[in-house]
Amino acid sequence: MSTTMKNHVPRLTGLQFATMITSGYVALGLFYFPREAITAAHRSAPWSILLDGLVTFALMHLLFRMNRLAPHLPLSSLSPLLFGRPIAFVLSLYAMVYHLLLAIAVVVLFSFVLGNIFLPDTPIWAIDAAMVATALYMAWHGTVGLGRTIQAVYIPVALLSMLTFLATVSLIRYPILLLPSSHVAVWPVLIGAERQYATFLGFELMVTLYPEIAPDQRPRAEHYTYLGLALVLTMFLIMYEIIISSFGPALTAQLRWPIVSMMRILSVSGFFIDKFGLLVVVLWTILITSFLSVRLWCLGQDATALLPGKHPTSFRLVLLVGAFIVVVSGIALPNAKIVDLLMERYLIPFGLAYLITVPSLVLLAATLRRSTVKRIQTESSSSP
Amino acid sequence: MTTSNLLIRITLMMGLTLSLSACWDNRPINDRMLVLSMGFDPAHKAHQYQVTFQAPTPSATASSDAGGGSSGSSGMEVFDVKGTGPDLAATFSQAQAQVSKDLFLGQLILLAISTKLPPGELASIMNSLTRIGTLDKTPFVIATNQSATQVLEHTSPQARFPCFYFLTLFSCPTCQTDSLGVRLWQFLSREATPGVDAFLPVVSTAPQGFTTDTVALYRKYRYVTTLSPKETQIFGILEGISHKANFYFPRWQADIRAVSGGSHLSTAVIHGKVHATINLRLTATLASIGSVTEDAQELSMVAQAASKRITDDARRLIKKTQALDVDPLGIGRMLSWQHPRSYAQYLPWHQEYPKVDVTVHCTVTINKMGDIK
Numbered sequence: 001m002s003t004t005m006k007n008h009v010p011r012l013t014g015l016q017f018a019t020m021i022t023s024g025y026v027a028l029g030l031f032y033f034p035r036e037a038i039t040a041a042h043r044s045a046p047w048s049i050l051l052d053g054l055v056t057f058a059l060m061h062l063l064f065r066m067n068r069l070a071p072h073l074p075l076s077s078l079s080p081l082l083f084g085r086p087i088a089f090v091l092s093l094y095a096m097v098y099h100l101l102l103a104i105a106v107v108v109l110f111s112f113v114l115g116n117i118f119l120p121d122t123p124i125w126a127i128d129a130a131m132v133a134t135a136l137y138m139a140w141h142g143t144v145g146l147g148r149t150i151q152a153v154y155i156p157v158a159l160l161s162m163l164t165f166l167a168t169v170s171l172i173r174y175p176i177l178l179l180p181s182s183h184v185a186v187w188p189v190l191i192g193a194e195r196q197y198a199t200f201l202g203f204e205l206m207v208t209l210y211p212e213i214a215p216d217q218r219p220r221a222e223h224y225t226y227l228g229l230a231l232v233l234t235m236f237l238i239m240y241e242i243i244i245s246s247f248g249p250a251l252t253a254q255l256r257w258p259i260v261s262m263m264r265i266l267s268v269s270g271f272f273i274d275k276f277g278l279l280v281v282v283l284w285t286i287l288i289t290s291f292l293s294v295r296l297w298c299l300g301q302d303a304t305a306l307l308p309g310k311h312p313t314s315f316r317l318v319l320l321v322g323a324f325i326v327v328v329s330g331i332a333l334p335n336a337k338i339v340d341l342l343m344e345r346y347l348i349p350f351g352l353a354y355l356i357t358v359p360s361l362v363l364l365a366a367t368l369r370r371s372t373v374k375r376i377q378t379e380s381s382s383s384p
Numbered sequence: 385m386t387t388s389n390l391l392i393r394i395t396l397m398m399g400l401t402l403s404l405s406a407c408w409d410n411r412p413i414n415d416r417m418l419v420l421s422m423g424f425d426p427a428h429k430a431h432q433y434q435v436t437f438q439a440p441t442p443s444a445t446a447s448s449d450a451g452g453g454s455s456g457s458s459g460m461e462v463f464d465v466k467g468t469g470p471d472l473a474a475t476f477s478q479a480q481a482q483v484s485k486d487l488f489l490g491q492l493i494l495l496a497i498s499t500k501l502p503p504g505e506l507a508s509i510m511n512s513l514t515r516i517g518t519l520d521k522t523p524f525v526i527a528t529n530q531s532a533t534q535v536l537e538h539t540s541p542q543a544r545f546p547c548f549y550f551l552t553l554f555s556c557p558t559c560q561t562d563s564l565g566v567r568l569w570q571f572l573s574r575e576a577t578p579g580v581d582a583f584l585p586v587v588s589t590a591p592q593g594f595t596t597d598t599v600a601l602y603r604k605y606r607y608v609t610t611l612s613p614k615e616t617q618i619f620g621i622l623e624g625i626s627h628k629a630n631f632y633f634p635r636w637q638a639d640i641r642a643v644s645g646g647s648h649l650s651t652a653v654i655h656g657k658v659h660a661t662i663n664l665r666l667t668a669t670l671a672s673i674g675s676v677t678e679d680a681q682e683l684s685m686v687a688q689a690a691s692k693r694i695t696d697d698a699r700r701l702i703k704k705t706q707a708l709d710v711d712p713l714g715i716g717r718m719l720s721w722q723h724p725r726s727y728a729q730y731l732p733w734h735q736e737y738p739k740v741d742v743t744v745h746c747t748v749t750i751n752k753m754g755d756i757k
Contacts, residue, residue, distance in 0.1 A: 043721070116517035122408040130403035137400060173570075176721055183724055247569070248717075250577040264520040265569055275520070 012212045014220030016147035020294050021206050022228040023154045027291035028106050029199025030284070031113055031257040032340070034240045039253045041192030043181035048192030049240060053233035055193070056200040060229065062359040063203075064222050067210040069366050070376050071218060075207045075358070076305030081376055082365040089306065091358060095207070096302050098354055100322060101347055102202050103295040104329040105339060107131060110288045112336040113257055117264070118282065128330040131285065135292030136323045139300065140316065143212045146297055150290045157286045162235055164280045168242050168266050177245040194352075198343050199236065201351040202291065203229075207358070208298040256336065296322050417485040418445070420462075421494040421547040423532030424509055426501050427468045433505045434468045435475040436533040437487060440545055462545050464537065472512035490518030494547035495525045495568065496532035497584065503606035510572060510605070521569035524554045527584040527600040529610060540593030549594060550587075561628040562620025564599060575605060579716025579733050583619075586610050601710045603734070608710045615704070618697045622647055622662060622713055622744075630671065631690055637674035638686045640750060643667075643694075651719040653726040658740045660715045664694065669752040683750050690748040698744045706738040715740055 012020075037045035070078050075095065079088035111127040119127060138149050172178075206225065213221045243258050255261045263277030296319050303318040333339055366373045423436035444461040465487075467478030480487050495513070497506065513519060528535045536546055543549035554565025564585035574582035582602040588595050597613040611619055620626035624647035632639050645666035652659045668690060673682065705712060716737060720727035730736040 043724075118518075119409045120517055121411075126403075126408060130400070133403060134400050137396060174721075176718075181724065248573050248577050251569070251573040254576055261521065261569070265522050265567070267522070278520075 011144050011214050012147050012209070012217065012221070013214065014217040014222075014224045016144075016151050017206075017209060017213050017217070017221040018224030018228045019151050019154055020147055020209060020290075021203055021225050022158075022232060023150055023287065023290040024205045024294045025200050025202035026158075026232055027284075027287045028102060028109070028202055029196065030287070031109050031260060033199055033236065033259055034196065034243060035253060035255060035258050036195035036198075036344075037192040037240070038244065038249050039192075040195055041185075041188040042249055043177065043244070044184050044189050045192055045196075045244070046180040046237060046240060047184060047189045048196055049233070049236055051189065051193040052197055052200050053229065053236075055197075056203065056229060057226070059355045059359070060203060060206070060225065062363070063206055063355075064210075064225075066359040066362045066366075067207065069362070069373055071213075071215070072211050073376070074211050074301060074305060075362070076302050078376070079362070081372060082362060082369060092302050092306055094354060094358075095204070096299055098204060098351060099295045099299040099302070100325060100329075101350065103292055103299075103322070103326045104333075105198075105343055105347055106288055106291050106295075107326055107330045108333045108339045109336065110284070111330060112339070113260055113281070114285075116336075117260065118278075125327065125331045128327050131289055132292060132323045132327050132330075135289045135296055136319055138289060138293035139297040139319055143209075143297070146293055147212075150294070153286045154290050157283050160283065161280055161287075164263070164266065164277060165235075165239055165242065168246070168262055168277070171246040171262075171265065172242060174245050174248060177248065178241050194348065195344055197348050197352060201348065201355075202295075204351070204355055204358075205294055205298045208301050209294075292326070296326075411486060414442075415485055416488045417483050418491045419487055419489050420491060420545060421496065421536050422489075422492060423496040423498075423536045424501055424506070425498045425532050426505070429468075431502075431505070432468055432470050433475070433501060433509070434466055434533070435472065435479070436464050436466050436536055437476075437479045438462050438464050438536050438545075438547070439487075444544065461539075462536075464533065466533070472509060488518070489516050490520075492519055492523040493551050494536075495523050496535050496587070497525065497527050498532045499527050499529050499586070499600055499607040499610070501607070503604065506605040510568075510575070513568065514572065521567065521572065523568050524550055525566050525568055525571050525584055526550065526587045526596075527607070527610075528587050529600075530588060535587055535589060535594070538589040538594065542593055546594075550596075553596065554585075557625070558627045561597060561626070562616060562623075563625040563627060564596060564616075564620070574714075575602075577714075577717055578731075579711065579718070579720045579727065580714035581608075581710045581712050583712045599712075601705070601708070601712050603710045608708050611701075614697070615701050618694065618701050619712070621645075621664060621666065621694060622698055622701070626666075631693055633686055633689050633693075635689070636682060636686055637672070638682075639671040639673075640668040640686065640690055640748075641671040642669040642752075643690070643748065649713065649715065649718050651715060651722050653719075653723055658715075658719060658726075658730060658736065660718070660740055660742045662698070662713070662742065662744045664698075664744065664746040666690075666694070666746065666748045667751045668748055670750050670754065678753065683753070687748045687750050690750075691746045694748065695744050695746045698746070699742070702742045702744070706740070706742075709734045709738060711737045715742070 034045055034049065037048040041048045076088070076092045079091050107128050111124050111131065114127050115122060115124050139146055239259060243252055243262050246262065247255065247258065252258050260281055263281050264275070266277035267275060299322045300315045300318045304315045307314050417439045419437045419439050421438040423438070425434045427434045440462050465479040465482045467475030469475045469478065476487065514521065538546060540546065540549045543552060553559065557563035557565070566584055571582050571584065574580050583599045584602065585596050586598040586600045598610050598616045599619060600610045601608045617626065617629045621629060621643065626644050628641065629643040630639060630641040631643065643666050645664065648663040650661050670678065670683070673686070675682065711733065716727065716733040
């Protein structure tokens, strides 16, 4: 269960790690993509999306550098050695709140999509609870089980979604909009990038997950994670192009969930399911439960690192408490508009602050305390 | 794994599977009245409108077939419930009170709008429709100069329910002279986008069904005019949605048909004045000609005459839209996409549009001539 448990052998493969990381950030911004970027940057939105991708790449690079300092230790175990317990406690708390907020945001967003489109008579709490319970079940049996489950379900659904989305090419009506605007206004592009960043926000779980990779798989894991980012970025750019050149920028900015709207108007004649896009949207439940399960798993890992004893029961207790908080918070948020507002005002700045500050602080501390880092590395290489 | 553990896991899995099956929303189809068409007409009171919800009768639902069948022979195939009120929710409540089943709007196929509907009411209807979660934005939208209810209640021997007639018609772009089908999201996209105005196909009843050969032009939900069939044909060519347009040239007793092809619109700002250029590259089929075996010169002359005719008609149509301050071709939209900064100087666009200098270039190539040498 916990990384620091006795006889724990990290066994995640590179592909499992990369899939878990990718599943941990794509789902959140999927629904309202690319509304925020287009609202702020209009036809310069591709530059905002590309900027988001570049920032994510840079921050991933920074996090991997941080992880390589002590690859066998999660941040919750490394930070007390570098900063002392009080600061380490604050950092762990920050990470836990981060996981919880992302989980709440994704549950609320998707439950409103499902409730609005497919299940108008089902109470939102029931949708929330069903998704969280499934995610809880997935996270319950530890890292490798979770990794395998996500690898088995996430990749096929992601591929099916991509292929389905490519089918919407037939809906393109304004090819001129495929080209980004030649008049690039820097400030709107930056605003668009910031507001759209929720799409990439969740990859911080690599901090918690990195020690779980089998040592010989680490270079491959990093490679696959970057590859995953490149694929996600490419797919988002294609999605943007299709949406803007079908709906036009004005209507896209008015749609609550542009991608869902796009999938809904896709009709495959001759196929036994007429509204094939709708089926894919329902299958996205798998993406959401994957996202949720890795969040809960990370929450469990970070929390148990703070608790004495490191018993599997503690991990599962944290999972249960975390799941309960997610469901209750999901019910407490009245509508999708409020979630949009909270994400824009608080969650994105909160997440970006974590992603920039934590690796920068750790790397700075590691530079200043070279002997401590060396000692940790020596201890780890000598330990069984 | 112990037996008890296994049992717990199986129970959990079954519970999760059931919880994810969405059975809460399960409602037997027999308990639902699937509304296939909605018609919107002005009401007698100001700021109110009448909505007709049309659904197939239970017997018709049981034996429905979108592809064929005729109406009238086996009694009523569809029935209407109506509601009048200041908003869609009020009309829906009235309609719901008249039926024993759940009125369900998630299967809508057709929205018929009376051209007499005031813009405020039409905007309100569209706003309400887009907020119905179960309704995707794919129903076809038609306008009518008659009553929308009258159109919905009219039957055609070509389709069992009126909405199926239009579903078949608009789902096959090449089956029409111009591909006039407009889906709800396409109408909304035009209404939302600055610099372009919406159009809708106009439907009128005919003894054997319906006639759909004209379009109604709208400016921000306000009905402006209906183009004549001839103007609609030219509009279709300018929009690039023409498939079966035809022209007759008495000089050669020549008839060309299937005039279709691409339309390319570009804009420029020259000395502070907006210029728009529309390039039409069309192909046509020679349907008939006075001589049995045409010669190359004759063909060339017919093609040139067709080019000139289309150019002249297009100019006339554009002048008419400029006089009406309605921009269905989206010249303003193209300006905003190609020259966004210039476009910002010409707002509000409807004041600028009549002054735009529009040039039309048309080239018709006759590429099919039949089997006679």
